[in-house]
Amino acid sequence: MPLSSSALVSLPDLKQYLGTSVRTDDAILEACIERASGAVERYCARKFGSTRYWEWHDGNEAGRLRLRQAPVIMVRAVLTGSQSLMTVRSTLSSDAFSSVSVREDRLVLHRMSSAGASTTTEVLFTQYETVAEVAAQANAVTGFAASSLLDAPARHLRRFAGRELRNSTAYLEGPTDSLVDYLVDVDTGVLFGSFPSGDQSILVDYTAGYERIPDDVKQAALMVAANYYRDRQRDMGIQSESLGGYSYSRRSADETRAAMADILSAWRTIR
Numbered sequence: 001m002p003l004s005s006s007a008l009v010s011l012p013d014l015k016q017y018l019g020t021s022v023r024t025d026d027a028i029l030e031a032c033i034e035r036a037s038g039a040v041e042r043y044c045a046r047k048f049g050s051t052r053y054w055e056w057h058d059g060n061e062a063g064r065l066r067l068r069q070a071p072v073i074m075v076r077a078v079l080t081g082s083q084s085l086m087t088v089r090s091t092l093s094s095d096a097f098s099s100v101s102v103r104e105d106r107l108v109l110h111r112m113s114s115a116g117a118s119t120t121t122e123v124l125f126t127q128y129e130t131v132a133e134v135a136a137q138a139n140a141v142t143g144f145a146a147s148s149l150l151d152a153p154a155r156h157l158r159r160f161a162g163r164e165l166r167n168s169t170a171y172l173e174g175p176t177d178s179l180v181d182y183l184v185d186v187d188t189g190v191l192f193g194s195f196p197s198g199d200q201s202i203l204v205d206y207t208a209g210y211e212r213i214p215d216d217v218k219q220a221a222l223m224v225a226a227n228y229y230r231d232r233q234r235d236m237g238i239q240s241e242s243l244g245g246y247s248y249s250r251r252s253a254d255e256t257r258a259a260m261a262d263i264l265s266a267w268r269t270i271r
Contacts, residue, residue, distance in 0.1 A: 003030055006049055008037040008213050008221040017222045018229065029229060036225035040217060043260070044268045046070070048217055050209040054104070054155040059201040063192060069208035070189030076205040080196050081177035085150050085157060086135045088172065090165040092143045100144075100170050101162035105155075107134055107172075110162075111143045119143075125154040131174075152176070156203060175203050220263045227256045 003011065014029050015021060041047055047069055057065055059080070090098040090111070097112040107123040123137045134154045138146035144165075156174040163170045179202075182193030195202055 003033060005051070006037055006041070006047065007033050008040060008048060009033055009218050009225065013218070014222060014225050014229075018226055025229075028232070029225070032225040032228040033221070035228055036221045039224055040221050040260070040264065044217075044264055046267075047208075048210055048213055050207060050211045052205075052207045055204050055206075056159065056200045057195075057202045057204060058199050059195040059197045061197060063194060065191040065193075065195055065202065065204070067189035067191065067204060067206065067208065070187060071208060071210070072184055072186040072189050073207040073209070073211075075184055075191075076207075077203075078179040078182060078191065078193075079156065079175035079177065079203040079205070080179055080201055081175050082158070082173045083150060083176045084171040085131045085152055085174045086146060086148050086172045087169050088138055088144060088146045088165065089169040090143060091145050093166070095143060095166060098143060098165040099162045100138075100165060100172075102157045102159050102172060104159060107138060107154075107157070108162075109138060109141055109144055129154055131157065150176070153205075155205070158200065214267070216263050217267060220260045223256060223263075224260055 011026060011030055011033065014033055018029075050073060051069070053067075053069060055068055059065075088100045088109070092098070092111070092113075094114045095111050096114055096116070097110070099110045101108045101110075105125050107125075109121045109123075110118070112118045119142075121138075121141045123134050125134070128134045128137055130151055131154055132148040132151045134157075135146040135148040138144055152174055158173045158175075179193065179195070182191050182195075184191055189208060191204070
């Protein structure tokens with residue numbers, strides 16, 4: 001199974017670090033890379049790979065808006081305002097329950113029939129990228145009717161936890177006004193400008209991260225992944241062993257964490 005786009009090192013990188021070329025444990029090594037990448041990013045409270053984000057932010061009067069990721073590579077749009085982009089309603093009055101919700105990357109339709117059978121359908125924004133496409137897919141689902149009122153990128157639909165549909169039509173909203181008078185500190189991910197106040201009133205479409213993962217970050221990920229791999233079969237209670245005239249000591253988990261923290265300290269506080 002190929003590594004995810006968030007992996008901080010490659011399989012050949014880890015195999016070179018471990019000094020092995022055999023393919024027997026490739027799946028295990030890839031799992032260790034995924035776990036290590038997650039551990040490094042959780043410790044630093046940030047993502048490192050170049051990724052596109054759609055983030056909702058609360059407006060304020062301070063004239064500053066801090067994005068969740070940095071450095072910023074590109075800001076495609078800063079959007080505000082609110083307008084109905086599509087509608088969804090239930091078409092089966094016999095259903096016991098019917099609802100719609102919008103998550104970060106999908107529209108979710110849920111219904112329960114009068115016989116108690118539940119059905120959940122997800123329309124992924126990675127597959128259907130415009131509101132018109134999402135509405136067409138939702139309209140084809142049994143028990144629902146949907147229509148596009150104003151076409152826009154599907155990712156612009158405002159997120160909400162859910163709305164019951166048996167007695168009402170849901171109007172799914174999104175921002176339609178572009179803000180252009182702002183400046184960006186690309187290193188820290190801070191936008192400066194005049195932003196309208198309100199909860200979740202601003203949507204920022206941007207790309208941030210590193211097209212080439214910094215060497216320090218890769219080194220930390222290699223250390224952690226190698227530690228995961230080596231620890232999978234050994235007795236964690238044994239810290240040292242003697243074999244004939246040869247003896248060695250194992251680095252403890254605390255020592256590994258301390259070494260990782262030392263390498264990553266600058267990356268954790270860069271913002």
